[in-house]
Structure formats: C-alpha cells, structure tokens
Amino acid sequence: MYEFAYERPVDLGAALKAADADSAFLAGGMTLLPTLKMRLARRSRLIDLSALPELRGVTATSTTVDIGAMTSHVEVQDSPEVQRLLPGLARLAAGIGDPLVRNRGTIGGSIANNDPAADYPAAVLGLGATIVTNLRRIPGDDFFTGMFATALAPGELITRISFPVARRAGYLKFRNPASRYAVVGVMVAQTPAGIRVAVTGAGPQVFRLPAFEQALTRRFAPEALQGLTVPSDGLNDDMHGSAAYRASLVGVIARRVVDMVAA
C-alpha cells in the first residue's frame, strides 16, 4: 500500500469536512482495502466511518425498511425486521461473499462502489429503493450511472437506504464459484410502484427489464416469461462467461426467481 493518513471522526460533520479530492470514505473496506493493497488505487487520506452511530442499524415501519449505510451484510441478514418485511433482501445479504466478508462489508459501501457484479445494486433497483445522502434523496432509478459510477457528488455520503416494503420479492444469482460475485443475478419484486425486475452481473451495471416487468404484471408466473429473451449486445463477455451465455442465464434465473416467490 502507498502511504495515507487515517482518521476516525465521531460526528458526521467532521467526517464530511475531512473529505477532499484525494480522500476516500472507508466503510467495511472489503473492496477499498484490497484495491489499495494491490496499489490499484492511491488515496491521501482514509476517513473511517465506523464511529458514526447515525449510519448504523435498521428502522422499519409497516411500509418502509431503512438501513443505515454502515450496516454490515450480516446485520442485514440477521435483522428480524428485514427478515419479516423483506425476506428476499435478508437472503440476498446472506449470499454476499463469504461469512468473513459479510462481517465487515456494508450496504452503503457496496452501493457506493457499484461493482457491476455486486448483489445490493440489484436490490436497490429491483425494490425501487431511495438512496439518502447528507444532501438529498436519490431515487434508485437515478443512482447507478455506469460501471463503478454513481450519482454521488464528490464528498457526498450515503447515510441510509430506504426500501419500500414489497408484497413479495426474491433474488437468485448464478455465482462465480471462486469469488461468489454474480455472473448473473436477478431481483424480482412486486412493489407498491408495480413489478420490477433488475439484473446484476450481466452488463456494465445493474439494469431493469421492462419487457419482463410487463409480462409479469399481466400474470405473475414463470410461464409468463417463457419465450422472452434478452439481447446479448453490450453484455459482459469474459473468462467467466460469454455475453450470449449471460443473456441466456438472465431468462433462466428470472423464471426461477418468479417460481420461488410466486409460491
């Protein structure tokens, strides 16, 4: 690692003030620290967010589940509120990485990083969540702007993610057996705003499938998706799978998710 300065502020204002063009916020560090270790990135200062209690924990009402940005994957997985109101989200969290990653990694860090194969972006887009920052509320549909890119301005910090409670929602992924990242992952949800289908892993960033959503709005059953295909143009094509293979997986996994949650 290159040298950097480190601080762990105890209030949000100090954390925001410490940020500059060369600094990085340190959440769980499950991507940032390995990246720094390999000298793929260089930062002058790390601002550790772990001492900010307002970024932690789950608050639920009958219609929303709000999750603090620094809530770890295992805390989401174990949360009684998430298990009761959004069991598909608890299950998604339980499938991220491995137990050691889930003990450190955070929902805010995952979403801010916007890895094209990460799981949480599919939940944000699929459930129609809102990203709450120190400055504003950003609809999930507007948040992810490209590979590893988001609508966050420099120095802007995610404080929590607000999920509407869905009538039913589920997520499955075809995992890379080594990394456990999604080769393709699909979230299907029946939300207050209608049926939403979001795909991660397949493309440069998470995306929705309007044709699938319309078909499931007419009839919420795996058969409704029969014959629907996804063009392979622009999908990821790498050593883990060709674009055509990923396109095929999207249909297969979407039908499996619908089968799982329709029951």
Added chain:
Amino acid sequence: MMQVTVSCVVNGVAVSAEAEPRTLLVDFLRNQLRLTGTHVGCDTSQCGVCVVHVNARAVKSCSMLAVQAEGADITTIEGLAATSAAVGSRGLHPMQAAFRAEHGLQCGFCTPGMIMTAVELVRRRPDPSEAEVRAGLEGNLCRCTGYHNIVKAVLKAAAQMRAAQTAAPTPAATDSAHV
C-alpha cells in the same frame, strides 16, 4: 513515516504498539506483537488463513487496518483455548481438539484461520448441518485436505460444544453475534 499508537486487547491482554496507518492488522499481530499463529496466505483477501476474531466477529485480518482495531477486543488462535470453558487435557479448544482427532489438517497452514471461522460458525449455529458447515467455510481455502475431514472436525466440535454448554452454561458460550 507517520506512526500512530494502536491500543487494543489481544487474547485478554491490553496491548499498545506503534504502527503506520497503512499497517494491516495481520502484520501488526505478527510483527509488532509476535503472534505468528495468524498466517498470511494470498495477499489478495481471498484465502482466509489470517482470520481472527475482532469484537466477537470472524474477520480477515489482512483486510483490516491495525488502526481500525483501536479499542477492539481481539482473539487470535493463540488465545482461543482460553475463551472456552471446555478446554481439554492438552489445553486445546474443542475445535482445535476436533481438528486433531479428525485429521482436519495436513500441512496446517490454513488451520488457524479455518478454526477461527469454524468457532464463529458454531457460535452462530450450534447444531449445523454438513451443508451449513461447508457453506460457512466458503471464505477459507485449504489446498491439502479436500475439506472432508475439516467438515467432520467442525461437526464433532459442534456436538462437543453443545454438550459442554448443556453441562455448564457460560457467558462465553452464548451467541454474542446479535449484539
């Protein structure tokens, strides 16, 4: 080079030592504290040989900075046996004893991390199925055993730890993972 003082509790003992902000927790444990039972395997955060417990959570100490452990309560493989009420005649934690009894190691390089992950696994799920043990060890790579005897060892240790808890419940044996 900027140095900061890191103070934490390691294996029940309050320690304080100098480190750079970029010093990884695993290097702090091995180089500053000379606790070399925690190994470094891959350097890419994938293999799990460096797992220790930080505030009762199993973590990869190669993916955490020493400065992030300021004020933390850390247990390494060296201090594991002392956390158990059911220490056997050889001074081993039941998980260590089960790895020995079931031949859950060959070269032994992955074993400290494997054991630290397995102890948390059993604390979270005292009566795991074989599939749950295999899933729970996904973050720990072993290149010798094919995992079969490791899984047997974890199941055996889980049974012994359940029996010990029934015989003499202790605060150390309860699940603090939900705090």
